[in-house]
Amino acid sequence: MLILARKVNEAIQIGENIRIKVLSISESQVKIGIEAPNEVRIYRAEIYAEIQKENLSAVQTQKSAAVKAATLLTKPAESTNKST
Amino acid sequence: MKCLNRQCGEIEYDQEHVYEFTEGLIGFEHLKRFVVVHDPACDPFRWLVSVEDEDTAFPILDPTIVFEEYRLEVPHDKVYVAVVAALKDPVEASTVNLRSPILFDTTNRTAQQVVLDNEMYAIHHPLVQRQVVYAEQGG
Numbered sequence: 001m002l003i004l005a006r007k008v009n010e011a012i013q014i015g016e017n018i019r020i021k022v023l024s025i026s027e028s029q030v031k032i033g034i035e036a037p038n039e040v041r042i043y044r045a046e047i048y049a050e051i052q053k054e055n056l057s058a059v060q061t062q063k064s065a066a067v068k069a070a071t072l073l074t075k076p077a078e079s080t081n082k083s084t
Numbered sequence: 085m086k087c088l089n090r091q092c093g094e095i096e097y098d099q100e101h102v103y104e105f106t107e108g109l110i111g112f113e114h115l116k117r118f119v120v121v122h123d124p125a126c127d128p129f130r131w132l133v134s135v136e137d138e139d140t141a142f143p144i145l146d147p148t149i150v151f152e153e154y155r156l157e158v159p160h161d162k163v164y165v166a167v168v169a170a171l172k173d174p175v176e177a178s179t180v181n182l183r184s185p186i187l188f189d190t191t192n193r194t195a196q197q198v199v200l201d202n203e204m205y206a207i208h209h210p211l212v213q214r215q216v217v218y219a220e221q222g223g
Binding site: 041043047048050051052053054055056057058059060061062063064065066067068069070072073074 | 091092107109110111112123125126127128129131139140141142143149168169170171172173175178179181183184197199207208211212
């Protein structure tokens with residue numbers, strides 16, 4: 001990993017199109033400004049990892065579980081419709 | 085055209101049914117082409133099936149079915165929103181990802197999984213929260 005020391009308002013240029021600037025620093029938080037082309041997707045790393053995990057979990061769904069879940073979702077919905 | 089899928093078996097589809105995920109789904113960036121399959125046994129879920137990898141199919145769902153107040157601004161009214169569900173046995177362990185919905189643009193057949201800033205929408209939202217409420221009302 002490349003490690004660079006930066007002060008507030010200093011920036012890092014990555015390639016031609018991406019610039020990351022330190023906007024402010026407090027005791028426990030750093031505010032970072034990112035300039036990047038639209039097609040570059042930017043995520044908070046822990047959110048990205050969690051969504052990746054959830055997608056992986058979704059892809060492992062067995063059809064039998066889907067059928068069960070479907071039954072559970074549709075039954076109460078039907079009874080709700082009748083009562084309204 | 086035809087493709088095979090582990091969950092859905094053999095699928096016949098036309099080229100114009102394919103949604104192009106230019107960025108792929110998060111964690112599945114290498115897969116770009118998907119079709120939406122309706123299996124009546126799994127209704128209201130649909131399967132988002134990769135036509136490139138027979139092991140890849142995601143159960144997807146209209147988010148308002150699990151979260152009635154789910155609102156999302158979409159670019160125009162021909163864009164449909166679905167969320168990915170991880171379905172388990174027991175069903176109570178199932179979750180839906182409200183935080184990163186998929187937007188399907190039916191006008192140009194492109195789709196993308198976006199990440200919302202709104203922390204009200206959970207990545208692991210329980211699927212059957214609603215049923216617990218029903219059970220309490222019933223009992």
